[in-house]
Amino acid sequence: MTVIAFALPRVGLELNFQMGMQIDDMDNIPGDFLGMHLFPLIHHDIFLFFYRTKNMDEWAKRTMLQYFDGVHVPIFIGKPEKSLYVEFRLPKFDLDGKKLQIQL
Numbered sequence: 001m002t003v004i005a006f007a008l009p010r011v012g013l014e015l016n017f018q019m020g021m022q023i024d025d026m027d028n029i030p031g032d033f034l035g036m037h038l039f040p041l042i043h044h045d046i047f048l049f050f051y052r053t054k055n056m057d058e059w060a061k062r063t064m065l066q067y068f069d070g071v072h073v074p075i076f077i078g079k080p081e082k083s084l085y086v087e088f089r090l091p092k093f094d095l096d097g098k099k100l101q102i103q104l
Contacts, residue, residue, distance in 0.1 A: 001050045003048055003050050004104075005046055007047075008046075008047055012098055015038075017036065017102045018101070019049065020104075021051075025078070033052045053077050056084075072088040072089060072090055073090075075089055075104075
């Protein structure tokens, strides 16, 4: 699984998270392949989004950590030759009152 984390201020936000993927990377994946969790801290929450794509059957022997510039989000995509492709996406944030929308 891949985990993406966002730090959100703890002010009672209503979160709407959307992430798009190519259908060829997501079809016919056995078992659970998507999940979300909100981890509360004192001053902010950590929103975690878990996913895996097709061809992510084997993972590296060591944990991998990827970050870029603090703005773009690295998205790992499994490839048939048992390699990983990393796509850097610029998320879109929209705040309307207490409603926060994140599109990735």
